[in-house]
Amino acid sequence: MQLHDPALLKTQCYINGQWVNADNGAVLSVINPANGDNLADVPRMGKAEAERAVAAAHAALKPWQSKSAKERSNLLRRWFELMMQHQEDLGMILTSEQGKPLAEAKGEIAYGASYLEWYAEEAKRIYGDTIPAPAYDKRIMVLKQPIGVCAAITPWNFPNAMITRKIAPALAAGCTFVIRPASQTPLSALAIAELAQRAGIPAGVVNVVTGSSSEIGKVLTEDDRVKKFSFTGSTEVGRKLIAQCAGTVKKVSMELGGNAPFIVFNDADIDAAVEGAMISKFRNAGQTCVCANRLYVQSAVYDQFVTKLAQAIAKLKIGNGLEQGVTVGPLIDTSAVNKVKEHITDAVGKGAEIVTGGTADHHGELFFQPTLLKNVTQQMKVAREETFGPLAPVFRFETEEEVINWANDTEFGLASYFYSRDIGRIVRVSENLDYGMVAINTGLLSNEAAPFGGVKQSGLGREGSKYGIEDYLEIKYVLLAGINQ
Numbered sequence: 001m002q003l004h005d006p007a008l009l010k011t012q013c014y015i016n017g018q019w020v021n022a023d024n025g026a027v028l029s030v031i032n033p034a035n036g037d038n039l040a041d042v043p044r045m046g047k048a049e050a051e052r053a054v055a056a057a058h059a060a061l062k063p064w065q066s067k068s069a070k071e072r073s074n075l076l077r078r079w080f081e082l083m084m085q086h087q088e089d090l091g092m093i094l095t096s097e098q099g100k101p102l103a104e105a106k107g108e109i110a111y112g113a114s115y116l117e118w119y120a121e122e123a124k125r126i127y128g129d130t131i132p133a134p135a136y137d138k139r140i141m142v143l144k145q146p147i148g149v150c151a152a153i154t155p156w157n158f159p160n161a162m163i164t165r166k167i168a169p170a171l172a173a174g175c176t177f178v179i180r181p182a183s184q185t186p187l188s189a190l191a192i193a194e195l196a197q198r199a200g201i202p203a204g205v206v207n208v209v210t211g212s213s214s215e216i217g218k219v220l221t222e223d224d225r226v227k228k229f230s231f232t233g234s235t236e237v238g239r240k241l242i243a244q245c246a247g248t249v250k251k252v253s254m255e256l257g258g259n260a261p262f263i264v265f266n267d268a269d270i271d272a273a274v275e276g277a278m279i280s281k282f283r284n285a286g287q288t289c290v291c292a293n294r295l296y297v298q299s300a301v302y303d304q305f306v307t308k309l310a311q312a313i314a315k316l317k318i319g320n321g322l323e324q325g326v327t328v329g330p331l332i333d334t335s336a337v338n339k340v341k342e343h344i345t346d347a348v349g350k351g352a353e354i355v356t357g358g359t360a361d362h363h364g365e366l367f368f369q370p371t372l373l374k375n376v377t378q379q380m381k382v383a384r385e386e387t388f389g390p391l392a393p394v395f396r397f398e399t400e401e402e403v404i405n406w407a408n409d410t411e412f413g414l415a416s417y418f419y420s421r422d423i424g425r426i427v428r429v430s431e432n433l434d435y436g437m438v439a440i441n442t443g444l445l446s447n448e449a450a451p452f453g454g455v456k457q458s459g460l461g462r463e464g465s466k467y468g469i470e471d472y473l474e475i476k477y478v479l480l481a482g483i484n485q
């Protein structure tokens with residue numbers, strides 16, 4: 001990997017300000033999904049190292065909390081600046097281990113860094129309250145205090161931004177952190193830690209431990225010194241981790257699976273809807289939890305939408321994300337490819353038609369052609385399960401009531417999208433969609449200023465925005481009596 005600053009490619013973990021190997025020297029290989037190359041080996045740590053990371057975060061807590069909000073803010077700001085300064089290299093590392101096109105990877109670095117910038121600012125705005133007391137000689141004060149040591153397990157699909165989105169509000173609030181990144185994408189996490197060190201964030205405040213998900217996960221969810229646990233990943237694993245956190249009654253944040261409806265009404269601007277569908281569906285080769293999973297298009301514009309979407313898909317360029325002009329990279333692994341295949345086979349078996357794509361791509365075993373299916377129905381697997389791949393299934397609907405029922409007929413409730421120019425419908429549909437996020441006339445809703453999160457089995461809590469920091473704060477009620485003596 002050709003980096004301007006080769007020292008960003010770290011192959012050791014970061015605990016208590018030290019770069020360290022696994023106690024037993026074990027490693028796990030990081031593979032480039034585009035070509036199978038072994039990029040690096042990183043430590044395969046377990047229980048003992050995870051406990052040491054928690055101990056380091058615990059020891060660093062008081063001194064970190066004792067810094068002024070402005071000092072913490074300045075350190076976060078410095079970290080943000082370093083991330084932007086090294087955007088090119090961080091993008092290169094990200095594309096190499098994850099597969100997304102370099103332009104998208106650099107976009108993720110800027111997106112990830114934006115959380116550091118945002119919470120550098122919010123650190124100074126953690127306001128308490130005073131409340132009129134029911135008795136004349138009493139005063140009620142409300143303090144917001146850091147919750148304590150926090151820990152997170154993050155996924156491979158956004159190896160940078162899913163870390164900064166959690167760690168930035170935590171550090172701003174005065175908490176310390178242990179991160180356990182996905183096994184497929186640890187290099188981005190370690191590079192983030194390198195920049196934290198360069199920014200001057202004190203030892204123990206940020207710790208990164210790579211290795212066994214079950215062993216490290218058990219420590220992070222069960223150790224009583226960890227007061228808050230945050231996870232982004234599948235609903236299935238999220239459920240297990242919530243249960244593990246129950247033993248110590250930890251506060252949890254969960255960003256879990258989605259099954260986003262993308263609805264196009266007859267009155268929509270169809271070209272805009274196609275453009276939005278392309279971004280929402282094919283960003284990161286369809287591997288985001290907010291990707292359009294079900295495209296519902298009203299009868300009168302159905303054929304026009306399908307034709308235009310097929311034309312837009314034909315312009316996508318598949319390949320290694322480091323190659324110029326590539327817009328769709330490989331999927332993360334074979335099980336991701338198999339899931340796409342399974343959804344296509346199921347749909348076609350039940351009457352759907354392939355308009356374009358539908359098969360593996362010649363670039364390699366993890367590449368799959370962007371695929372468009374029409375005549376898709378609620379009886380097919382794609383209606384229920386998150387595909388997490390480059391498959392756009394287009395359903396036909398007749399009425400607003402019908403499409404809202406279908407859109408809400410899922411245990412998930414993360415992102416939803418719709419296109420309409422009718423103001424009454426825009427208000428009605430926004431209010432009736434059972435989702436944590438609703439995007440109208442756009443296919444991209446993520447940014448640091450907005451509260452990202454889901455309802456139903458898509459998760460708990462919000463990340464980003466002024467709301468995101470609340471998850472890392474405790475409210476303390478202070479009652480002062482005897483004022484008049």
Ligand SMILES: NC(=O)C1=CN([C@@H]2O[C@H](COP(=O)(O)OP(=O)(O)OC[C@H]3O[C@@H](n4cnc5c(N)ncnc54)[C@H](OP(=O)(O)O)[C@@H]3O)[C@@H](O)[C@H]2O)C=CC1
Pocket residue numbers: 153154155156157180181182183184211212213214217218232233234235237238240255256257258288289386387388
């Ligand atoms: N909400 C989202 O953003 C994401 C949703 N998904 C959904 O999940 C599906 C499967 O993807 P997958 O990567 O397997 O997602 P997982 O939920 O399995 O992985 C997410 C993270 O959890 C870790 N993990 C897995 N099992 C455990 C465990 N028992 N204890 C502690 N940590 C654990 C993983 O580690 P390791 O890397 O070592 O496996 C990874 O760091 C996708 O197809 C997609 O539908 C996936 C990723 C992100």
Ligand SMILES: O=C(O)CCCC(=O)O
Pocket residue numbers: 155157158161162232287288289290446
């Ligand atoms: O897919 C995810 O894990 C959520 C991140 C996507 C985003 O922030 O837009």
